[in-house]
Amino acid sequence: MAIASAPLRILIGKVGLDGHDRGVKLIARALRDAGVEVIYTGLHRTPEQVVNTAIQEDVDAIGLSILSGAHKTLFRRVLELLKEQDAEDIALFGGGIIPDEDVTTLTADGVKALFRPGAPIQEVVEFVKGLKWRD
Amino acid sequence: MNSLNPHPFMCDIHDLATLAEEVRVGDVRAVSRLISLLENHPGAREALRFLNTTLRKMMVIGVTGYPGAGKSTIVDRLVSFYRRQGVKVGVLAVDISSPVTGGALLGDRIRMSEHAMDFGVYIRSMATRGHHGGLARATGDAALVLEAAGYEVVLIETIGVGQNEIDIVNLAHTVVAVVAPGLGDEVQAMKAGLLEVAHVVVVNKGDLTGANHALRDLREWCPKVLRTVAMTGEGIQELAAAIAEHQRSRGVRHVEKARNR
Known part of the structure; x- marks a missing residue:
């Protein structure tokens, strides 16, 4: 018996040291308006905190904003921790100022989607809604 | 570690019993998953029988x-x-x-x-x-x-x-x-x-x-x-x-x- 109306739960936050949170707040709000339950963690989280929180909140996906340039290290660390915790069913996506070659590498590593400056918010919303049935 | 059917909205009584067992040993993923099931699916309340709790110890x-x-x-x-x-x-x-x-x-x-x-x-x-x-x-x-x-x-x-x-x-x-x-x-x-x-x-x-x-x-x-x-x-x-x-x-x-x- 499936309940189609159970909302998606998505963790949205920022890891690392950059404090530019205008974008991440816009995304959080857009997802809320799309019917998603957004767990907003705020700024300056560590990958460890993010993964622990994601597990406690039983989220379908983690969306991280990284504008500091440390995206490769931070996204990879989150993927590694998800694997360690046997929680690879939680999808990881993100946004930031990320060069083409890093997008290719990180996507190959397992990041599900990366949104860059200029990406329409609706694109992020559609991506998240497409996560409805995780497996 | 998690023995529940990965499809999050299906409730099987044996899965619920196993999940409840994992909760009782303090497995955090099991706690999280069971709370989600309870939020999403009224049938998941069957799992509470296996937990044997009353809110009196806490x-x-x-x-x-x-x-x-x-x-x-x-x-x-x-x-x-x-x-x-x-x-x-x-x-x-x-x-x-x-x-x-x-x-x-x-x-x-x-x-x-x-x-x-x-x-x-x-x-x-x-x-x-x-x-x-x-x-x-x-x-x-x-x-x-x-x-x-x-x-x-x-x-x-x-x-x-x-x-x-x-x-x-x-x-x-x-x-x-x-x-x-x-x-x-x-x-x-x-x-x-x-x-x-x-x-x-x-x-x-x-x-x-x-x-x-x-x-x-x-x-x-x-x-x-x-x-x-x-x-x-x-x-x-x-x-x-x-x-x-x-x-x-x-x-x-x-x-x-x-x-x-």
Whole structure:
């Protein structure tokens, strides 16, 4: 018996040291308006905190904003921790100022989607809604 | 590790029994998954039979009050207090779902990030999903799950309430109502509702102008009124003492006793 109306739960936050949170707040709000339950963690989280929180909140996906340039290290660390915790069913996506070659590498590593400056918010919303049935 | 069918909305009685077993040994993923099932699927309540819990072994503290009064910060400070006593603490933080889209922005954790790496603390945000009364429909069930998983104190933070969202009274052993200075005169304190049912009333942001006035007004109407400045931790010890005193007065086994059983 499936309940189609159970909302998606998505963790949205920022890891690392950059404090530019205008974008991440816009995304959080857009997802809320799309019917998603957004767990907003705020700024300056560590990958460890993010993964622990994601597990406690039983989220379908983690969306991280990284504008500091440390995206490769931070996204990879989150993927590694998800694997360690046997929680690879939680999808990881993100946004930031990320060069083409890093997008290719990180996507190959397992990041599900990366949104860059200029990406329409609706694109992020559609991506998240497409996560409805995780497996 | 997780033996439940990965499809999150299917409930099979054997899966539920296994999941309940994992909850009872304190597996955090199992706790999280079961709470989700209880939120999403009424049939998942069958799992509660296997947990064999009653909320009598655990101290259930409700923290309610006006929006922005400082509920999350007070909860954060109380978590620190109980952790210093070596007690495992659960937090259920309820925020409102949008009546328009069904979405929610659950942000209570921001104030509690200090505990994100403490494995003795479990924090779960819950959206009301249209349920009235200040809690989510599954909040009580989630508390049962936490008790089964060995948490000794659970703090339940309601949505920012007005005067009629008092479900918490039926769930918590002790209810703390948080107000801030400048939110109303004595007549507000006389009105029925929140302040009438609280066991302890806290005037938070007690360093602001008007705090003395609020304390004086409230003391005429409420049995126990305390001043806190949650941002600095001032008054939290007194609040914990008032909670313990209330638990004793109603014969609830307080934490120390529960730990020695």
